[in-house]
Structure formats: C-alpha cells, structure tokens
Amino acid sequence: MTTEKEGTLHSRILADLERLILSGDWPPGHRLPFEVDLAAQYGCSRMTANKVLTQLARAGLIERRKKSGSFVAQPVAQAAVLEIHDIEAEVRSLNLAYGYRLLKRNILKAAPADLAWPDIAQDAPLADILSLHMAGSRPFCLERRLINLQTVPDAAHQSFEETPSGHWLISQVPWSAAEHRITAVSATAETAELLDVPRGTACLVVERRTWSPDGPVTLVRFIYPGDRHELVARFQPGES
Incomplete structure (x- = not known):
C-alpha cells in the first residue's frame, strides 16, 4: 500500500x-x-x-x-479531423457581424514553390485569391487560396468580389477528400498590417487541401491571430 x-x-x-x-x-x-x-x-x-x-x-x-x-521523447505531430466550415457561419456563431474583403485575384501557372501542393502539374492554371474575413470591426482571418482551374474551370470566370471563394466552392464543387495541416507562425510585416496585430504576433495557420473525383480542387491557408481562435475536435471511441 x-x-x-x-x-x-x-x-x-x-x-x-x-x-x-x-x-x-x-x-x-x-x-x-x-x-x-x-x-x-x-x-x-x-x-x-x-x-x-x-x-x-x-x-x-x-x-x-x-x-x-x-x-x-521526440515531439510527435498530432492530427485532428476538422469540418469543411464556412467562415461566415463561424463568425456569426460568435454573435458578430461578418465582413469580407477581396484583396487580390490573379490567374497564374503553378510553380514548384506553390505551397508544396502535390498532384498539381507544373504550369497548370490556378486562380490565386487573397482575402480578409472580418468579425465586427476586427480582422478575423487572412485567407490565401489556390484553385485548380483544370478541375474547376468555372472559377476562372468568378470575380469573388462579393462572394468568398470558399463559400462559392462549397456550393458548387463536391469534394471527396480533404487534408488539414495546423501550424503556428509569427506574423510578418504584411500579415501583421492586414490582421491589425503587432509584427511577430503568434498566429495559427490552418492549411487545407481538398480533392474531388476529377482531381485536386483547392489549397487554402487561413491565418488567424493566435489569441482569437481555437480548434476543437470531437471524437468517439472506436476500433483501431
């Protein structure tokens, strides 16, 4: 005893x-x-x-x-299953007014350095979209999205000035698989200015890749001020 x-x-x-x-x-x-x-x-x-x-x-x-x-022990990366969520709904769940700003939209050719996106052929056409989501009067998150125009050609004709690209994709393109990667970064000068935080502020980065039966759909990176966001995963016991 x-x-x-x-x-x-x-x-x-x-x-x-x-x-x-x-x-x-x-x-x-x-x-x-x-x-x-x-x-x-x-x-x-x-x-x-x-x-x-x-x-x-x-x-x-x-x-x-x-x-x-x-x-x-050496650190081990942890994985979580996350929903494909609508940021507007996420902001409204906080009882805050949602706002959206399109900052940049370009059509470019895929290069090896494009966020290390696998399954994309070099020089494949991509829509490159940078936008800012607001919660009330404060920035909620910065979004940089690449859309594979070989899989989603209609995206080339969308301005995304009024409708966020993520919202449009959810309503238009069925996805069959998704992968999330979660990291932390310090805000660069540009990111800090857009998110209205001091340079070097700890930020949470959620990177998502999605696929459809026709091929890769989109790669998106959401950058959140670290003190304004948290991730929650629910799970149930099951067989290994």
Whole structure:
C-alpha cells in the first residue's frame, strides 16, 4: 500500500520532471536519471520512482529503453479531423457581424514553390485569391487560396468580389477528400498590417487541401491571430 508520504513524493517528482521536460530544460533525447538515482535524490523508494517514470512514458513525454534508461521523447505531430466550415457561419456563431474583403485575384501557372501542393502539374492554371474575413470591426482571418482551374474551370470566370471563394466552392464543387495541416507562425510585416496585430504576433495557420473525383480542387491557408481562435475536435471511441 502506498503511504501518504510516498503519494506526496510521487506528485512532487512527477511535477518536477514534467516541468523540466515541458520547459525544454531537458530537450528531446535527454537521458533522465535512473530509478536508483531518483530514489536517492528524493528520498523515496525505487517503486515510487518507477511509477513516476511509467506515468511519464504513458503520457508520451519519455521513452523507456531496456538497459539504456529513460529519454525525453521526440515531439510527435498530432492530427485532428476538422469540418469543411464556412467562415461566415463561424463568425456569426460568435454573435458578430461578418465582413469580407477581396484583396487580390490573379490567374497564374503553378510553380514548384506553390505551397508544396502535390498532384498539381507544373504550369497548370490556378486562380490565386487573397482575402480578409472580418468579425465586427476586427480582422478575423487572412485567407490565401489556390484553385485548380483544370478541375474547376468555372472559377476562372468568378470575380469573388462579393462572394468568398470558399463559400462559392462549397456550393458548387463536391469534394471527396480533404487534408488539414495546423501550424503556428509569427506574423510578418504584411500579415501583421492586414490582421491589425503587432509584427511577430503568434498566429495559427490552418492549411487545407481538398480533392474531388476529377482531381485536386483547392489549397487554402487561413491565418488567424493566435489569441482569437481555437480548434476543437470531437471524437468517439472506436476500433483501431
């Protein structure tokens, strides 16, 4: 049976090691003290030290290797299933007035550097659209979208001055597959000016690719001020 003292020591050791790992003081690959060393350092039993290391391993913070010890785990990218949502509906769900501004619309030929978009042939025609979505009087997110005109030729004839390209695509083009990628960036001078935030502000980037049975449809990047947006994923238990 675990004594009250052992339980308190367990919580203290766990908190100390979590802080060292999450703060970066112990970077990925750093070897943790052995059980016997932790026990001596904290004046606890080896069993308590083992339980702490086991809990850290279950949380994915460390990797335990036989005969080698325990090491801080390398970060693992997390994936989430997100809906193809309408930004206007998202803004209105916050009880704010929605606004939209088209900033740029060009027709160009795909180049290798076009956001590393796979499945697109070089020199394929693309609609390149930059727009700003507003929530009340404040910018909500900056959108840069490429539309594959080989799959969606009608987009070449749309001005998108009144109707956002995303809203038009949802209503006109059925999609069969989607991929999301979520990253964080610091706002460049141009992005900061458009989003009305200081340069270097932490921003959330949601990048989405969609396909239809006819081929790639669109690649879009949404840039949100980090303190104005969050992502929520709902899931249910199921079979692996």
